Amino acid sequence: MQPSPKPNNGYVPDEQTAISIAVAVWTPLYGAKQIASEKPYQATLNNGVWTVTSAIPPRTKYVQYSVVEISQDTGCVLRVDRDSITF
Numbered sequence: 001m002q003p004s005p006k007p008n009n010g011y012v013p014d015e016q017t018a019i020s021i022a023v024a025v026w027t028p029l030y031g032a033k034q035i036a037s038e039k040p041y042q043a044t045l046n047n048g049v050w051t052v053t054s055a056i057p058p059r060t061k062y063v064q065y066s067v068v069e070i071s072q073d074t075g076c077v078l079r080v081d082r083d084s085i086t087f
Helices: 015-030 030-035
Strands: 044-048 047-052 062-071 076-085
Touching: 015 030, 015 044, 015 047, 015 062, 015 076
Parallel strands: none
Antiparallel strands: 044 047, 047 062, 062 076
């Protein structure tokens, strides 16, 4: 069986695809309700890596948000994390 050709823009060609993958990764880790509360999500592409972050909630003393890094070329998840900011 021949492998199908890889799309010109990789397996994760756009922001919406990257966000869909991130939500699929976050949901079993943090729960659907928690992830839904962190909308909107933002995806940026830099050097072939999509970085998807959840929205940073309103400022309180300590804030957590979710991060996923995904290879544009292969679709592999490179990093999953919960980052935080202290104000």
